[in-house]
Amino acid sequence: MIVNDLYMKRACEIAFSRIGRTSPNPAVGAVIVKDGSIIGEGGTGACGCDHAEVTAIKDARARGCDTAGAEIFVSLEPCSHYGKTPPCTEAIINCGIRKVYTPLLDPNPIVSGSGIKKLVSAGIEVNIMHDHFRAASELIRNFKKYILRGQPFIINKCAITLDGKIASSSGDSKWISNEYTRLLVHKLRSKVDAVIIGSNTLMMDNPMLNVRIGDFNDDIKSVLTATSGMINGKDNFFLAELLKAEINDYNDPLRVLVGMPSDMLINCNFLRDDNYIIITNEKEFESATAANKNLRSFSDKLNIVKGQFSSHEESVHFAMDVLKKNGVMTALLEGGGTLNGSFFNVGAIDQFMYVVAPKVLGSGISPIRGRESEHMSDSLTLRDVSTVLIGDNLLFNGYKEEYNFEMM
């Protein structure tokens, strides 16, 4: 690997570190190099704050370094339009940077290439680093779907037995996976904007749905880190970083409940603070509050979005819309079979991260209870498949579309 590759890899690592904190902007990383040294680096800030390039330029200044004549490595084409912040191309031009390296054009076909055009017009040399295209693309799958399709990117995470069960018939699911893959789930939650569950999971598990990386000791962390070099199948920069990276800086995701069970307790973990939404319809809301006195007296304090829908599938469309309006670019679907099935039926699941445990249950609940298919050929074939054995749990990761999917 030549030194420029290392700089770009570093930019991608910074980009990864920002995933989950930038929505609805893409997580980008930038590294400024002068005379063979990194003089500044930075990632995209929270929405409305500086983009990666500006963060890196400010970092260089804070270190007392002059960016005139420097080179910048950035994991995505610099933006050239006025949004909540001025265009990054302007900042790059103004600070005297003479060379820009990037692996990836803006995924939005309407603006793609315009940042580079602007830089070149200003006499700046632009290098497209094709070798990093794949890694950089994987870091913005979520943004790409959001910008091209106007919908959040949905990751369905499940722990299943070898015979494909997420819980016993009575609903017991503790524990299928091992402590390494449970840590992985917490790291994953730190990289999403929202976690979605349904009524059954709420009532069965009373889940916290927060990021609890601190609950895992260093031994567990280091075992997980060690697996990042052992990915089989497609290389996957996002997955490798997720396994490897130490994650200290994160928000708890928004908790999203699709449905409203009538036996919901007002002191359940889901309602413990304001960081949640309940997505339901009028009928479900009425029957829940009619049946449950506590819920009724509390109902005007709940964060509820009521939609007009009469089927599970319609509820998914409505939920996707609500999530988008709430700035959710990536959501982790941690539902049971019914909710997962509804998302699957409408083609809403983009990424499947399934942990297969070495257990055989012989009965129980399937991860996806979708509509019945006549033919095996009706199944969804996953793309860009990677697997990695984590202790005795196998992580199987695949996508609805290839990493270089385009507008459809």
Next chain:
Amino acid sequence: MIVNDLYMKRACEIAFSRIGRTSPNPAVGAVIVKDGSIIGEGGTGACGCDHAEVTAIKDARARGCDTAGAEIFVSLEPCSHYGKTPPCTEAIINCGIRKVYTPLLDPNPIVSGSGIKKLVSAGIEVNIMHDHFRAASELIRNFKKYILRGQPFIINKCAITLDGKIASSSGDSKWISNEYTRLLVHKLRSKVDAVIIGSNTLMMDNPMLNVRIGDFNDDIKSVLTATSGMINGKDNFFLAELLKAEINDYNDPLRVLVGMPSDMLINCNFLRDDNYIIITNEKEFESATAANKNLRSFSDKLNIVKGQFSSHEESVHFAMDVLKKNGVMTALLEGGGTLNGSFFNVGAIDQFMYVVAPKVLGSGISPIRGRESEHMSDSLTLRDVSTVLIGDNLLFNGYKEEYNFEMM
């Protein structure tokens, strides 16, 4: 690896090559070395024929080599009793071999060690090669269960979607797996004595259940071979050889049908020659022959074993007994969910070889439809788990018991 390790590895490879042709004897390999060269080698013959040691001694003689003063590497302790053939210890002593290397004592605790004792008494040096214990043990898991428990060793093979389905709701299962893993199944069939199916699979797939390695071209074979070095988890000599070995010498396994569907066709592939058994009970037989005129007129020509059982679980116990009486040491269970569930319920499945394909179906038939469990902790935890990615299919291999299981 020192040279002795290579000789023992060769003996284990020979043993593997004989698996599926020796039942109910264990498949053993032997290599005779003199003055730094292999002068003879051989594996266990079919039942009643020479054991590995005698085959190797005869091979040396056929090559015109004198075994006096030679060393023999054998994958299992030489036998010391008169069975269908004279004891191998006697042959070794008589032919002047001065040193015996083996990694593994006879698994039968009643005779374990007596072969070595006899050799030592005759002044022969015996070396236990502990480093090969694991590999050698994996080659005789089947024999070990047969001799310790009096039952055939059952391998359950399935191809499943990522969401744990072996077929669509209507029963369509073509194709879940890729051509590499389908070749693997044919190689596996060459290593078992019998293949077991149930009525649903018979009627849905009209399967041949034979070994069709010849249907796969060299490209497919070489891709499969290449994966043998890429096993994750526990090293597994059996699995690595199964992936790697070229298999030219095999029998088609006995076809076993548990159940008797009334709409069975007398010209189905299952009944195409005499190499089959139907295991059923009187009631099922009566109703099938009452409903099906062709079957009735043909019924006295069928290979049927009728048992006294009234539940699926009892049918498994009866079938295991019939298999044992037919000299079946290893059987491949290729059932659907119902039959697999019956075998699972009674704890009869020893090895799970599941191919997980990168497909999501969203509904369909589970690989094991066993009895309902209250708790996840009721699940069977698999031992000695290995995984290997074969193209885009993941082979997940695990066992009910560890490789060094003992009498229970």
